Amino acid sequence: MKEQVVCKTSDIQPGDMMKSTFGKQTVLVCRTPDGEFYAFMNQCIHQGAPLDKGMVCGATTENSEPGEYEYCHKGEIIRCPWHGREFDIKNEGRMLANPNKKIPSFKVRVEHESVIVYK
Ligand code: FES
Secondary structure: OOOOEEHHHOOOOOOOOEEEEEOOOHHHHHEEEEEEOOOOOOOOOOOOHHHHEEEEEEEEEEOOOOOHHHHHHHHEEEEOOOOOOOHHHHHHEEOOOOOOOEEEEEEEEEEEEEEEEOO
């Protein structure tokens, strides 16, 4: 099994993300507001934008009434810097507008203060 420490837990605040490397690949390590860590390929599946140049944001609920918007999932959505496609960190990196598509992800575990990505 291939594994690598990609950062320390203190390197990423909840609701933020950072670029790191896993072997020869560039990965995007995300920490959601609940403190969990996730890792994805740092490349948008649309046209290849570096996702670390985008932002972590939230989304609006699908069940809102017309004209009403409820902001949710704050700190759990990656928005691509080039054309704004959004990906759900806690749902395997699936695209909000098309959940059949997702960013390739990596397994993550935390040991002591180290964030470890592995296959
Ligand atoms: S490259 Fe990400 S939305 Fe186009």
